[in-house]
Amino acid sequence: MGGRGGRTSALLDRVDLRERIGTELAAFLAARAAELAEISPELDPVARTIRDFVLDGGKRLRPAFGYWGWRGAGGTAASDAAVVRAVAALELVHACALVHDDVMDGSATRRGAASVHERFADLHRSQSFAGSPAGFGRAAAILLGDLTLVWADEMLASSGLPIEAVVRARPAYDAMRTEVMAGQYLDVLAQAQPSVSASRALRVARYKSAKYTVERPLHLGGLLHGCPVALLECYSAYGVPVGEAFQLRDDLLGVYGDPDVTGKPAGDDLREGKRTALIALTLQHGSPAETAVVERLLGDPLLDTAGVETLRDVIDASGGRRRVEALIVERLEQGVAALARGQVEPEAAAVLAELAEMSTARHA
């Protein structure tokens, strides 16, 4: 799923889209908060945490791809309010994915702040509740994720777009949701294997990131407008490699990224022992001494700064980092070339080319 760094914001701010997506999300979530308040005032921490989590962060990358997928199919800015609402729903699917992902990984931080389950564990402690703070935090986070997942759906359905448009776009939306959950499961499965090949890591990345973050949002936007199959194919030919490049960049940021940019502590992926393509390539091409270091340190939850530095150096020296950079360039070029060959509206094509560059550029 990925999604570290903030470089894309310049582009999105220029087109004013990021702010509009945030405004729509705020309005939608305010209505849901009112609904929860009617059930019980005790649901206030739920409503507040969802609002803070959704509104305080995120580059809005998936809605951006959704929006430009629509523009690329011929949608015009003059009548795009309902479309902005519809694609903003993708942020709520993503909120579920991130909140549940942090529970599954036991991650304490997200976007530079405490993860949702940690926030509720803190609430438990501050109120001196009975039982386990961690258990309470986990339960609350599971339910919050479920809520954002069903709200996503409600936001898409109530966007104000003609019913036929939403019905037309549903197959892309449905496939996206199944694919991201399936990709997440494959990722969990890969983390439980003693060794993971680069090709396997890339297949996981395809489902949990590339299709989910880029291809399917583009399809959703295209289908909301009503577009020919050829355009969907072009979006796939652009979206899958660009999305894989995005995940590969995310893998690098998980190891080398600046915590101020990633919102996660330095080396967090190394402590979690994530079996990314970067790690697979390091193990595949490293010397016996290098692979021994990786096997010894990777996944140590108590890895200190020196240990993180050692691992970084080994991944660098083995050529793993360089190979991943090369894969990113290759995929980026492939995607942008496919885009140029398709029948995408010119302004959208220009923005998509720029989005591809920015979402896969070095941030660290």
Added chain:
Amino acid sequence: MGGRGGRTSALLDRVDLRERIGTELAAFLAARAAELAEISPELDPVARTIRDFVLDGGKRLRPAFGYWGWRGAGGTAASDAAVVRAVAALELVHACALVHDDVMDGSATRRGAASVHERFADLHRSQSFAGSPAGFGRAAAILLGDLTLVWADEMLASSGLPIEAVVRARPAYDAMRTEVMAGQYLDVLAQAQPSVSASRALRVARYKSAKYTVERPLHLGGLLHGCPVALLECYSAYGVPVGEAFQLRDDLLGVYGDPDVTGKPAGDDLREGKRTALIALTLQHGSPAETAVVERLLGDPLLDTAGVETLRDVIDASGGRRRVEALIVERLEQGVAALARGQVEPEAAAVLAELAEMSTARHA
């Protein structure tokens, strides 16, 4: 959420509905399994576990209320195939609620078999995967629940009903999903409080059970057909008290139920320390000696058969059990009387009266 026992099956089998719901679920899940298989053969345990979990158990109570809500509004059996598909989707929402509930409670069993997270912990052990079996099981169960939640939605949307019907019914569907998640959170919160009043326990029951299991499914069915507001009001006046009675029966079964019927070990709710209305009434009306026993034994995960017996006796002697039985009778009468006053089609009214009796009758 509840849902123990099997007495309703006689009625549902008579009208053949339970089998038809199962057939529709099997067909829908087979198509989803094929979709997962295309992504990766490694997803086979996911598809298989969802199928087994959804098809091997459940009284199909929520689809039954949805179906009879539709019939009560004037729907005719001659043209109900798409409606059966639409209301069967409620079983998939319910699968998510149960699978996630078991993760939150750490319950090892469900419907007489291992809970989903336990099944995946077993898979982890049998394959000698790396890392924690419990963590793997939990992650897989969170993702499986997410999948069934999004599939519910897909099944409703693709039922074959006219789009306008589905759009018309969405508010009931959306409210139901928000309410059950909210009710679940309030339940988790109540379990974390040192003491819970009966009125609070009943409010939790209203959202996580009564509205979710009875009222909203009836609304969904009514709205799928297109019904006047007066009928929705009648469904509420019947559904909320009947649904509360259903949850109160479930609370009693959690303490006194036969494991063969409930599918859970005897006294499981006592070991989990569930703060139900039954427990609240026991603490409220019991003698100091009786409440001391409850405070000491309730929530002890290692409670043995003798301890379960002791607690059962105290809850009985305190008058807690009798009071809950009285509340059930009161609510049942209230609901059935409201039904008789409404404009529900006669055959549906008869079945709903019978469903109310059966879903709240003593099973143990």
